Amino acid sequence: MEFTMGGRLEVRTTPADVGKRVSVRRVVDAPGEGAKFTDTVGVLTSWDNGVLSVTTRSGESVRIAESSLVAGKVVPPAPARRRGPAASFGELALVTARAWQPVESELLGDWRLRAAGGFTRRANSVLPLGDPGLPLGEALGTVRRWYGERGLPAYVQTATGAEGTQERLCADLEEHGWRREVSAEVRIAALAPVGDLDTDVSAVRTSRQPDGAWLSRYQRFETPGPHVLKVLGSGPSVWFASVPGDGPAGVPAAIGRCVVDGRWAGFMAVEVGPEHRRRGLATAVMTALARTALDEGASAAWLQVESDNEGARALYDRMGFATHHRYHHFRSA
Template sequence: MDFAAGGRLEVRITAADVGKRVSVRRVVQEPGDPLKFTDTVGVLTSWDNGVLMITRRTGEAVRIEESALVAGKVVPAAPARRRGPSASYEELARVAARAWQPVESERLGDWELRAASGFTRRANSVLPLGDPGRPLDAALTAVRDWYGRRGLPAYVQTATGAEGTQEALCAELAARGWTREVSAEQRVASLAPVADLDADVDGVRLSRSVDEAWLRRYQRFQVPGPHVLKVLGAGPSVWFASVPGAAGGPCAAIGRCVVDGRWAGFMAVEVDETVRRRGLATKIMVALARRALEEGASAAWLQVEAHNGGALALYDGMGFQLHHAYHHYREPGGAV
């Protein structure tokens, strides 16, 4: 924190700094406890009626009483935490959306409303890249009505932690009672080092379509209806990888890759728990990466839930680095 003349802490932010990244210190004291101070760094998303809302990189919204402030200042944007290819949030969000397409969609200003009969939140959520063309409350009402007509809960997909992301929207949704159900990381890497990993890929089968054995290994649905097959099969250039399992049974390992210009997106990488830690996930990734290189891709991305320690360790070893976090906010009181 900065000190004012004479060595005293000073609050150097005002309501005019809403939208900027700030660092604040506040006093925290419970009855009977000694005086304590705590620091918060994030985007100042609102300052109304004596209350500040600061959204951290993780998407957590912190409520701070103005009267508790003892210091505060505007700070530079967070340094890049990746060694992979440079990309804006919007570029990656659009690439990811093309790799996991809904069955139906509709525009609401610059927002895209997406639905696929409930198969995955990514294909059944709003992608809010820009202005919905109406006040936020009116936009959220339209969103809830659109999903309600389809018998689906309304979700809004937001992001934090990269330039152009949506800390302010996270705070607005939370203030309106929307619940953040899932948070995950979008990671990026150079593609060639993944393809160059030492892995015997002779046993990996690549195909433009899925078969029954691949679908039986995939764990994200109960019945593979036409909406599931449409989502899995859609994208600029889609490849499926598999390692055969027991005769007549599901695959031992699977994966999916979508090549889109310079980007190769990896998803649906799953391995039978009885044969894990044998390098099958690495083989799947390497085989798909080599095919993507042949199609002209040079950069890689994937999405992984933050609590999936095994997957994070695998991708860390391949050079994938955090680009941003994304979150799904569910409407208050929405139908299950």
């Protein structure tokens, strides 16, 4: 990473660059190692009282003492992905939201407050795609009251790591005492290669509604009440897949859900019973759903995977999915 001008390290970043993507180098004292350089790349979200805050692609907020800086500069937006379909953050934010539609929602300026009885944070959080029409502190107070009236914790869903994402909002939420609870990756890929995978899909069954057996494998709730079924059934064109199990209880060996929305096919709820893993069933479920989506005219795929789910991330790597951006749920203190 080049910081020099005429052979000298220079700090060319200033408080006027707040909101821009920067690369900064600082000196830190490492125990037993002495002083060493550390580089940070991200959006400069604040520079106050001698302290910089840089929000990285992963959503981490890094605070840096101005006195420790040895170099810094504004850098171009993150380079475009080298694989997968072209997509903007704005397009994907709306597509992914339509796959997890709430039971009720209300607008606060350009923010959408969403609730679904607490089933999945994606349907029980604010989608802040613009200006709430109020100063941030007042808007967050309104959010807290709205969710409190429904007996739900208040969450705001944000995104980082792509052009047009919300690093500034992440930093502002932290300043107001909100804390990040969950982070996940939004990954995308061309759909046809997923449908062309060489795997046996003969045992995969697809349907338009989740039956009791499908729900018994989906371990994300205690009782599948009407709100759960409404959220799972939401979306422009929804498909469910299952692979029958070989036990007497009728619980499927594997399941999955796909929402087709224009050119996009979203994959979610892909689960395999512990006793059936390492048999390629997750791949078979996704391939079968991809073929169904291709028949409906979709050409691109997306999915969401939590950042600490190493097994799923490795599977999606092999299937050609690349990270487009990351999203985070911030909870009110």
